[in-house]
Amino acid sequence: MMDNIQEFDTIILLSGDSDFAPIIRRIKERGKHVIVVSAKNHISRELISLADKYLNLKIIRERIEFLK
Numbered sequence: 001m002m003d004n005i006q007e008f009d010t011i012i013l014l015s016g017d018s019d020f021a022p023i024i025r026r027i028k029e030r031g032k033h034v035i036v037v038s039a040k041n042h043i044s045r046e047l048i049s050l051a052d053k054y055l056n057l058k059i060i061r062e063r064i065e066f067l068k
Helices: 002-007 016-027 045-050 057-066
Strands: 010-013 033-038 053-056
Touching: 002 016, 002 045, 010 016, 016 033, 016 045, 033 045, 053 057
Parallel strands: 010 033, 033 053
Antiparallel strands: none
16 A cells, blocks of 8 residues: 555555554555445444544445345
8 A cells, every 4th residue: 555655545445454553544644535444343443533434334235235
């Protein structure tokens, strides 16, 4: 991510693992936006607080299934 930081304004992280917190902090320090997508019971509170936006994967799934 850091190698290509000039190439994007927003990243979408598909994980809830708190191991990503340090890189998310570095990306946000450079003025980039972070969207985290994960299941509610499988995401760290730290990532939720760091993210500009958190999307619950279960809700996304329900909306997609509704469209069928």
